[in-house]
Amino acid sequence: MNSIAQFKESLSQSMPPQDIPAPLKSLWYDAKGDWHKAHAVVDQLPGVEAAHVHAYLHRKEGDIWNADYWYSRAKQQRPNITLDEEWEKLLSFFIKRAI
Numbered sequence: 489m490n491s492i493a494q495f496k497e498s499l500s501q502s503m504p505p506q507d508i509p510a511p512l513k514s515l516w517y518d519a520k521g522d523w524h525k526a527h528a529v530v531d532q533l534p535g536v537e538a539a540h541v542h543a544y545l546h547r548k549e550g551d552i553w554n555a556d557y558w559y560s561r562a563k564q565q566r567p568n569i570t571l572d573e574e575w576e577k578l579l580s581f582f583i584k585r586a587i
Contacts, residue, residue: 492583511541512582515575523549536562537582544574 504516517526527545530538543558559566
């Protein structure tokens, strides 16, 4: 997976690509409308990258206190952008890291 276009094309499939890192897999499930699977992918993972996706998911859920906790763990502040914009930014960041 080396482009945003390829990632978005993969959303037509029933399963995420096998070779993508956990943060991208979480974003894939989120884009497919499965918040619970998206959360399960990053829930127990260490590191700031997983924490950042975890924060986004709790923000999407509407649990702002929990989201802010995870943003802090990710060394980020809750962004003042739409959820769709945040998803796109996260996707772009993780695709660039995967290349």
